[in-house]
Amino acid sequence: MNQRKNSGGATAAPVRRQGTAKRAATAGSASERRDHLVKLAAELFARKGFQATTVRQIADEAGILSGSLYHHFDSKETIVDEVLRTFLEDLTARYRAVLETAGDARTALTEMVRIGFGTLEPHRAAITVMQNDWNYLRSLPGDRFGYLVKAEDEVERMWVEQIKRGQAEGLFRADLDPKLTYRMIRDTIWVAVRWFRPGGRLNTTALAEHYITVLFDGLATGDRTSHGA
Amino acid sequence: MNQRKNSGGATAAPVRRQGTAKRAATAGSASERRDHLVKLAAELFARKGFQATTVRQIADEAGILSGSLYHHFDSKETIVDEVLRTFLEDLTARYRAVLETAGDARTALTEMVRIGFGTLEPHRAAITVMQNDWNYLRSLPGDRFGYLVKAEDEVERMWVEQIKRGQAEGLFRADLDPKLTYRMIRDTIWVAVRWFRPGGRLNTTALAEHYITVLFDGLATGDRTSHGA
Amino acid sequence: MNQRKNSGGATAAPVRRQGTAKRAATAGSASERRDHLVKLAAELFARKGFQATTVRQIADEAGILSGSLYHHFDSKETIVDEVLRTFLEDLTARYRAVLETAGDARTALTEMVRIGFGTLEPHRAAITVMQNDWNYLRSLPGDRFGYLVKAEDEVERMWVEQIKRGQAEGLFRADLDPKLTYRMIRDTIWVAVRWFRPGGRLNTTALAEHYITVLFDGLATGDRTSHGA
């Protein structure tokens, strides 16, 4: 279950009983099989929600019986855990990388926005799950998903730091609440997962640039007059 | 505003075992009782999610048995339906009112943002449900919640119209995608429901003004230099 | 579920859908229904063991669906809990009653033996479960059945006390280990449940008198010569 068994080579796709369902070419090491299952599950979780997805559906998708899933995972929760953890690890790693080499605060923030939108496509399923089921998963007993909160806190710290730095450097308006600003940026990026579809009119790069423009310079054209009540 | 207590009639407050729950003064007309139940349910849906909330929990909260709920509602879906419908009707009504008397596009948009944030408190539960369970509800068979999509479309039309008008008037950058811009604004407002807590450091008015500032004029201070890669 | 609802009178056995199975006349109060179910379950537990008995079998026996059992009980464990608790409460109550009015130690012990055998018939199922499944139930997590151990300790104390008193009074051999002696007596009585069948050659009274004879005066006839190695 957890030792890489072979591999390297053509692995001569073994003849395997087909079960009832599709089951696309699933040769490869044990951990590859596991990853494959996680991917299938993530897709379902994203489409229908964690709770509404049954382990039987996941198993069907993989062409095995529901009980067989438990050869690979302890529980349904373990699967979604793996989905989210993978995403969060990738995300925080990318943030850290950017921050090590970042120039001024605006550049850093710009890069971070790009990273955010950049995950939209490769991690679409995970982000969707996080958006929709975060509330539920966090409420589960046993602090099973406590790391979610921790990871989020770390990310928040990174963003807020840059915003504050930008204010100190005179690059960003001093009258803004850093934490609040971070939240708005974060939400704007992630919620896009709800309507963003790859292959549509705009790709995630365009999305990012669009948002960067609005974020830094606003909707308005040059003339800064007061409006509203 | 939400607890017309009696109504002047014989209603002879029925002796009732109290069950385990609070259940404040529950006399009154049938429709008031119904509204009360909807409110309790909305709170639970918001806190735990629609699926994770059982009809038994709703009934408990109301101090009755789960079967008794079915004297008021056809199904669990009917309840959430009422929750969402009420919210959407209020929201669209407010938008229409503003648009009838609005001045230039920027003023109109400003007001719309204020309306958005303004619903955060009174409709917190409904918005939360919409954020978290929209995906699931929409996927239910029978087009039970098709009106959600319709309402959303109407709202989108209103916003996009104002954005385009603003661009035409030269108030907003011409290089922005109106639909995309709308979505970002919308999301930023609604998702706030996830972390906004009444009584905290900032009230919804402050939130609105904060966002209006960033939205129109951006994060950056005056010097519009190019940044990023 | 837990309030006595009516009763007293002929209760006009309500017409009720028959489900799929037998279901003997089950009129009466809610708690009577519950008791009935417990009795059915106890019988099955005794016959096949707690683990080997499925909730479906219990429900079948009652003529309802397995899920319906959960209207009356929280879990399968709750049912066996009720089986054992009822027995233990009856048993300890009887012991206490005897001990309050007992004469010398031998009389007390005699009565206790009679009580023991006397429970064999009315509590046959419960005793059988206790004999066969004690080990398993005790090992369940959460100290769900800790009271079993407590009740057993109390009973042990009562017996040992009488044995010691008998020794002090010069009625019982002084060279016997009281605790050990108790255990042997206890086991001899309870295990009889394994082979005792009501209506057989001997009833429980005869069993008791038989055992009392051997217990106090031994197998041997008068001549107390030493034997064995």
Place this chain on the structure above:
Amino acid sequence: MNQRKNSGGATAAPVRRQGTAKRAATAGSASERRDHLVKLAAELFARKGFQATTVRQIADEAGILSGSLYHHFDSKETIVDEVLRTFLEDLTARYRAVLETAGDARTALTEMVRIGFGTLEPHRAAITVMQNDWNYLRSLPGDRFGYLVKAEDEVERMWVEQIKRGQAEGLFRADLDPKLTYRMIRDTIWVAVRWFRPGGRLNTTALAEHYITVLFDGLATGDRTSHGA
């Protein structure tokens, strides 16, 4: 006595992952390996019950995977079969040996009691299983464990014979039911397995002598007065 370790051959102690468990020296002939597995399983069966013990647990204990057990045994039942059969064969053999050379009935019975207690330690696991799971195993379809009943019958015959002989010889009370008496003796001995722990205050020899005293001469001191109701 139970671990002829090698056997003089190349056996080239196979490199084997150690799993999570102990697994002392496991080289040796196939039948030794098998015996070892049976012993591990017996221990688990005794501790947790036959049904509650999973084949996975047995395999874990042996440091192999559950599927691998099926190279040694046809089924889980086969394992417990072996556990019980071994015990019963040893037991009846010992009884037979004693009976061939026995003197009077009292001596014979004394020796049989000693044998009984004498198996408590070496066959603790098997006896425990027999006590707790007999009921279940006997109920399994296919008469798989019919030999259990047969062996028990044979043992009963041996005991009852001696008791009757003792009565005929005038050594035992004539008013006792031989079969009933046998059962009580048997039960008293075997159930001791539930609380007997090697290394405790009393060893099995002391237990036996204690019981022999009570059995033949009773609890009471010399004065045979009538008691009870």
Place this chain on the structure above:
DNA sequence: TATGAATGAGGGTTCATTCAT
């Protein structure tokens, strides 16, 4: 308008067993 007992479908999970490798 409520109760309370029941339905019936389905949920996640367990587990002895099989079998290609």
Place this chain on the structure above:
DNA sequence: AATGAATGAACCCTCATTCAT
């Protein structure tokens, strides 16, 4: 003689819903 992936049946339990009272 072992692995590891899978089976398939069954298990306990949940829950929206129904309905006679």
